[in-house]
Amino acid sequence: MTDARKLVVAISSRALFDLDESHRIFEEGGKEAFCRYQIEHEEETLAPGVAFTLVRKLLAINDTLRQPTVEVILLSRNSADTGLRVFNSIRHHGLDIVRAAFTNGASPFGYIAAFGADLFLSSNAEDVKKALAAGHAAATILASAKPATDSGQLRIAFDGDAVLFSDESERIYREQGLEAFAEYEAAEARKPLSGGPFKAFLATLHHVQTLFDADESPIRTALVTARAAPAHERVVRTLRAWNIRIDEALFLGGKAKGPFLSAFGADIFFDDQQGHCHSASQHVATGHVPHGVANLDTPPA
Known part of the structure; x- marks a missing residue:
């Protein structure tokens, strides 16, 4: 454990929220079209992604213990400008995520160690391979065909x-x-x-x-x-x-x-x-x- 007081999980914005439509626009229209789309839809809340329930349950541990034992960090290939929609959605869903790195297209894996993360979750397989090669626990998130369980545990x-x-x-x-x-x-x-x-x-x-x-x-x-x-x-x-x-x-x-x-x-x-x-x-x-x-x-x- 990098910090005796905390479990730190780093997660990409595409793992946390449903950004399939945004990613489709990026693949079809390129970076400028993606940026324009994100800014135009800045006030529209993103729907939960595949790791959303996991993150919510991780953060709930802090409420149970009444002390900051778990922290979730956002590592995003978005720019800070286009990342506003992500942070607006974090606030809307009531997630206590305050630290982030927006790398504007570059791989964010280098910030895993800087944040002291114990785990990195991403939908970008190349970022995950780099993280593993650097000695970090990391995984490429695959969506489930079934909804996540709603139990508190x-x-x-x-x-x-x-x-x-x-x-x-x-x-x-x-x-x-x-x-x-x-x-x-x-x-x-x-x-x-x-x-x-x-x-x-x-x-x-x-x-x-x-x-x-x-x-x-x-x-x-x-x-x-x-x-x-x-x-x-x-x-x-x-x-x-x-x-x-x-x-x-x-x-x-x-x-x-x-x-x-x-x-x-x-x-x-x-x-x-x-x-x-x-x-x-x-x-x-x-x-x-x-x-x-x-x-x-x-x-x-």
């Missing part, structure tokens, strides 16, 4: 290999097959896995959870992995070695993750594999983490 689900953990085991599976993977995991069961790009973010979430009684936490986490017994043991022992609590762990043995994520009520799910992400996005909001061996020879999501 924030529910976040993670894949294991190449997200919470390194991709060392995934590499063995891809290079040598399932049997070799199972043998390797059994032999290494008592050796903790190395951390993946989301280890620090999970640790920060866990820290915030410890500020509440276990049965009253506004945050609930889940590990949703294609692993099955006996490959589950190393995962359990790894989290124990990290001293990090996961509230629920689902070892699916290759079953489709979407129905289980829906049953968990995830506000967002993070996975490194595009196939899993697109399947999951039929049920819940999903973040593609373009990290590890599964993304070496595939185009951005």
Whole structure:
């Protein structure tokens, strides 16, 4: 956790609000047409985007604790001029977001470290890849085919290999097959896995959870992995070695993750594999983490 007092999440304006129409105008008419459109519609409130519910629930933690424990930062490729519509919409929706970087078309990923962000969410895959390469937890947001849950509790689900953990085991599976993977995991069961790009973010979430009684936490986490017994043991022992609590762990043995994520009520799910992400996005909001061996020879999501 970069700041012992805060969980800091950086988010792009297109992840926070529905800017599909604005983006279409940008792609069809260019930057000048986009700027003109945004200024002409400056007083029109933007509708919530795919990560809006997630952000609202994150910020609600501050109200529950009555102290500034969570901060959301806006990182936008808009100019400050065209970004007025975004801030007007933030005010209209009552979101306590006061810090922002407007980069006028340039990638904003360089400001992640400056703001001390623990997580970066964006709809721009290239910005996400740059952030991951720089050592930050980051994901490309995919819209869900179903609306977000309206429960008050924030529910976040993670894949294991190449997200919470390194991709060392995934590499063995891809290079040598399932049997070799199972043998390797059994032999290494008592050796903790190395951390993946989301280890620090999970640790920060866990820290915030410890500020509440276990049965009253506004945050609930889940590990949703294609692993099955006996490959589950190393995962359990790894989290124990990290001293990090996961509230629920689902070892699916290759079953489709979407129905289980829906049953968990995830506000967002993070996975490194595009196939899993697109399947999951039929049920819940999903973040593609373009990290590890599964993304070496595939185009951005």
